[in-house]
Amino acid sequence: MLADFISYLIFGNHCKYCGELIPFGETLCNECETDLPRITGEKCKLCGAGKDRCSCKKTKMRYDGICAPFYYEKTIETAIRKYKFADKPYIAKVLATDMAETVKADFADIKFDFIDYIPFSKSQNKKRKYNPAGEIAKEMSKILGIPVCNVLTKPFETETQHISGAFYRKGNVAGAYDTLDNMDLQGKTVLLVDDIKTTGSTLNECARVLKIAGAERVYCAVAALTAKEKTKEKQ
Numbered sequence: 001m002l003a004d005f006i007s008y009l010i011f012g013n014h015c016k017y018c019g020e021l022i023p024f025g026e027t028l029c030n031e032c033e034t035d036l037p038r039i040t041g042e043k044c045k046l047c048g049a050g051k052d053r054c055s056c057k058k059t060k061m062r063y064d065g066i067c068a069p070f071y072y073e074k075t076i077e078t079a080i081r082k083y084k085f086a087d088k089p090y091i092a093k094v095l096a097t098d099m100a101e102t103v104k105a106d107f108a109d110i111k112f113d114f115i116d117y118i119p120f121s122k123s124q125n126k127k128r129k130y131n132p133a134g135e136i137a138k139e140m141s142k143i144l145g146i147p148v149c150n151v152l153t154k155p156f157e158t159e160t161q162h163i164s165g166a167f168y169r170k171g172n173v174a175g176a177y178d179t180l181d182n183m184d185l186q187g188k189t190v191l192l193v194d195d196i197k198t199t200g201s202t203l204n205e206c207a208r209v210l211k212i213a214g215a216e217r218v219y220c221a222v223a224a225l226t227a228k229e230k231t232k233e234k235q
């Protein structure tokens, strides 16, 4: 606590999502606090959205479940954009802390053998300073005490997800991912980590190849997911 106060005197205290200066002892600025798009209430186990915003129509995926602390909007969308594209790696720890809490709550009965994350291809690795999913996975590993084992690989290039349309996105990941050679994942339960889930096709494909390599169950954890707000019926 004293160390925190000394650090406050030197560096000030910053909102954990947007970085604004805030009073000592607080973790969020007022704006982030009111705009935090937390997923609350009963959740759909298949898509991770709140039951009030689920529109997955119970579509079965290759993974066995998914959880996320937030919707990809407002404060969290801004924070993740900064994290991914403005070289703000410290946000990984903030997101990982929220994700770890959600994993503990939503997957309380599940014993994970290891954490894996959505890998980059060679050219993505060259272009970017860090893999956002990889940094989050490392931080979650520290909090949850589960080792990271990156058995997933991405031998083929695909279009960047956020610039290609949903229609194209659905098909463009099939066959893009693989696992390291001679990996025997027989009977293993994997926690698969990524930053955002939109259609879920990347997580689905990675879960598929992990299962081909023998994994018995694959559960996903993402920082945020997209889910349309249902328009309220007119009274």
Ligand SMILES: [Zn+2]
Binding pocket: 015, 016, 017, 018, 019, 020, 028, 029, 030, 031, 032, 033
């Ligand atoms: Zn803030």
Ligand SMILES: [Zn+2]
Binding pocket: 044, 045, 046, 047, 048, 049, 054, 055, 056, 057, 058
């Ligand atoms: Zn759903």
